[in-house]
Amino acid sequence: MENFDYDLRSIQAVRDLARLGKDAGEQIAEYTEEQIDQILRNMVKAAKENAVMLAKMAVEETGFGKVEDKTYKNHLASAILYQSIKDMKTIGVIRNDEVNQIMDVAAPVGLVMGIIPSTNPTSTAIFKAMIAIKSRNAIVFSPHPSATKCTLKAAEIMNQAAVEAGAPANIIGCISLPIMNATTELMESKEVKMIIATGGPGLVKAAYSKGKPALGVGAGNCPAYIERTANVQKAVKDILASKTFDYGTICASEQSVIVEECNLEQVAAEFKKQGGYFMSPEETAKVCDLLFKNGHAMNAKFVGRSPQVIAGAAGISIPEGTKVLIGEQQGVGPAYPLSYEKLTSVLAFYTVKDWEEACQLCIQLLQNGIGHSMSLHTQDKEMVMKFAKKPAARILVNTGSTQGGTGASTGLMPSFTLGCGTWGGSSVSENVSPIHLINIKRVAYGLKDCSTLASADPTFDYPELSLTGSESCNEEPASFTGNIDFSNNEQLVKLINELVAAMTRG
Numbered sequence: 001m002e003n004f005d006y007d008l009r010s011i012q013a014v015r016d017l018a019r020l021g022k023d024a025g026e027q028i029a030e031y032t033e034e035q036i037d038q039i040l041r042n043m044v045k046a047a048k049e050n051a052v053m054l055a056k057m058a059v060e061e062t063g064f065g066k067v068e069d070k071t072y073k074n075h076l077a078s079a080i081l082y083q084s085i086k087d088m089k090t091i092g093v094i095r096n097d098e099v100n101q102i103m104d105v106a107a108p109v110g111l112v113m114g115i116i117p118s119t120n121p122t123s124t125a126i127f128k129a130m131i132a133i134k135s136r137n138a139i140v141f142s143p144h145p146s147a148t149k150c151t152l153k154a155a156e157i158m159n160q161a162a163v164e165a166g167a168p169a170n171i172i173g174c175i176s177l178p179i180m181n182a183t184t185e186l187m188e189s190k191e192v193k194m195i196i197a198t199g200g201p202g203l204v205k206a207a208y209s210k211g212k213p214a215l216g217v218g219a220g221n222c223p224a225y226i227e228r229t230a231n232v233q234k235a236v237k238d239i240l241a242s243k244t245f246d247y248g249t250i251c252a253s254e255q256s257v258i259v260e261e262c263n264l265e266q267v268a269a270e271f272k273k274q275g276g277y278f279m280s281p282e283e284t285a286k287v288c289d290l291l292f293k294n295g296h297a298m299n300a301k302f303v304g305r306s307p308q309v310i311a312g313a314a315g316i317s318i319p320e321g322t323k324v325l326i327g328e329q330q331g332v333g334p335a336y337p338l339s340y341e342k343l344t345s346v347l348a349f350y351t352v353k354d355w356e357e358a359c360q361l362c363i364q365l366l367q368n369g370i371g372h373s374m375s376l377h378t379q380d381k382e383m384v385m386k387f388a389k390k391p392a393a394r395i396l397v398n399t400g401s402t403q404g405g406t407g408a409s410t411g412l413m414p415s416f417t418l419g420c421g422t423w424g425g426s427s428v429s430e431n432v433s434p435i436h437l438i439n440i441k442r443v444a445y446g447l448k449d450c451s452t453l454a455s456a457d458p459t460f461d462y463p464e465l466s467l468t469g470s471e472s473c474n475e476e477p478a479s480f481t482g483n484i485d486f487s488n489n490e491q492l493v494k495l496i497n498e499l500v501a502a503m504t505r506g
Contacts, residue, residue, distance in 0.1 A: 010177035010178070010181070011182055013176065014182045014186045014189070017170075017186070019191060020173065021138040021140045022138070022191040024168040024171040028137070029107075029108045036134060036136060038165050038166060039133055039161075039162050040130065041165070042164060043133065043165075046157050046158065046160070047075075048079060051071045052071050054157070055069075055071040055122065057122070057150035058070050058121050058122050058147065061147055062121065062147050064305075065249050066246055069247075070122070073120060073122075073123035073246065074122055076414055077127035084414050085130070085131070088134065088434055088435070089106065090134055090438055092106065093105055094440070101445035101447060102445075104443075105440070106135075106439070106441075108136040108437070108438060109135070109193050109194045110191075110194065111137065111140065111191050111194075112138070112140075112193070112196060113142065113194070114129075114132070114140070114142070114198075115183070115207065116142065116144060116147070116199070117147075120416055121143065122150050122153075124416045124417070126158060127414075128417070129154075129158040129172050131436075131437060133167070135435075138170070138173075139171075141175065142182070142183045143174060148178050159173070187206065187210045194437065195212065195216075196214075214427065216427065217251070217417055217420060217426060218370070218372055218426055219251065219368075219424075220252055220255070220372040221340060221365055221369025222373045222375060222405075223258055223361070224254040224256065224258065224377070225362060225378075225387070226257065226258065226267055227380065228260050228262050230377035230379065231379070231398075232263060235377035237274060239347075239400060240271075240276065240323055242254055242403060242404075243347060243402070244345065245403065250406065251343065251369075251418070252394070252401050252406060253401060253402040255340075255348060255365070256349070256350060257349050258352060258362065260354060260358065274323070277307065278349070279327050284328070291342060292340070295334065296334065296340035296368075298342065306345055307324055307345040310325060323345070326346075326349050328350075329348045329349065332361070332368070336348075362387070370391050371391060371419075371420030371423030371424025372393065373394040373395075374395060375400075393418070393430065394412070396410065406418070406431075412431050413433045415431035417431070419431070419432060
């Protein structure tokens with residue numbers, strides 16, 4: 001193989017992965033709940049033993065985020081996820097309606113392809129491996145080229161743990177020679193039956209174009225509205241805990257903070273107290289020049305970076321202990337770069353007059369990350385319902401949106417694939433789980449006599465049917481008895497009247 005070009009070797013390796021994955025998937029499709037649970041428990045054990053090592057690999061390879069936070073991501077994707085899905089019905093009869101005599105029977109979808117982003121390269125691999133096994137599917141990963149080593153390592157660890165616990169060989173695979181042609185080859189492979197795409201919008205759009213089921217996500221641009229009744233100290237604490245988590249690499253993280261004129265001073269003071277640095281317009285412009293290229297596309301060099309790294313590169317001085325850089329903005333769109341997604345330690349900051357203006361601003365901001373998530377800090381339940389109308393799949397109340405959106409601090413399903421619904425061009429709006437990786441067959445027993453459906457139905461009452469031509473053809477023709485004397489005008493008139501009446505009835 002050494003004499004073959006890199007791209008040809010990669011494509012051949014992908015074809016081999018797909019064939020091996022298909023074979024493994026056909027075998028695991030026959031496993032019982034007990035067998036699957038045993039495999040999952042061993043995968044959780046392996047993830048725990050290697051969580052820190054994988055986190056270190058991810059930070060070293062990509063330069064994004066923090067080891068401690070990436071370790072927690074790995075923990076969320078395995079141990080915490082397991083507790084949420086262990087009792088989930090994904091095998092055999094998963095629902096039995098005895099009244100209507102309908103049974104829902106689960107079946108695997110087949111070989112799944114998982115596209116893995118560079119921002120969450122090991123946790124997303126662990127997560128997708130877990131939900132694939134829970135639903136009795138094999139899975140093959142396509143890693144981001146800048147995170148191949150750590151994603152490949154995570155896949156190898158998960159595969160080894162699964163096989164040790166009784167799973168078929170090659171149940172979890174990963175492209176080791178990543179190029180776009182190899183990813184395309186895998187997406188188009190006849191062995192792959194479903195794609196879970198977590199990555200850039202171009203890759204997600206490509207997944208949807210391959211003529212097979214795909215679960216995709218969209219870009220996030222989460223606004224955080226601190227409403228006038230909010231507990232400001234807690235709201236700021238939650239936002240900072242969320243935005244600084246892994247230096248903002250999760251797409252559900254806050255991108256903009258919105259406050260009202262009446263609580264502006266209190267919120268600003270609290271941010272400064274807790275580690276927020278409000279940049280001057282000149283400093284904001286310098287940071288924007290670093291963060292974005294080709295319009296509002298994020299510069300990969302500053303994804304998941306500390307405020308100290310960003311400030312140093314921009315040539316600005318910030319106080320010791322700064323946790324996040326904050327830039328005030330007056331609008332939304334190309335003239336205001338911070339109104340777009342920033343997967344790093346930078347927030348936009350807006351001031352509005354009231355909740356109605358906040359409402360309109362949130363809708364504008366969400367257009368740059370429509371369908372994903374937004375957060376609201378308030379004590380007013382009616383206000384929650386007003387903002388529940390916004391075009392976002394997750395409306396997160398009184399919590400950090402990073403932890404809230406992924407299910408770490410809320411009752412949502414723990415997930416690293418967050419659907420954006422039709423707003424964001426997604427086929428799902430919820431947090432993706434094993435349920436999305438099964439086909440549900442319905443076994444339905446007959447309850448009624450097919451030959452008497454109409455006659456036995458008291459609500460089937462349509463008098464006009466008696467006037468149809470088909471009905472009139474079956475009527476007995478009018479009969480006339482006795483001798484007719486055509487010279488008798490009275491008898492002839494009577495006959496004609498009877499004939500007219502019979503024709504009218506018909």
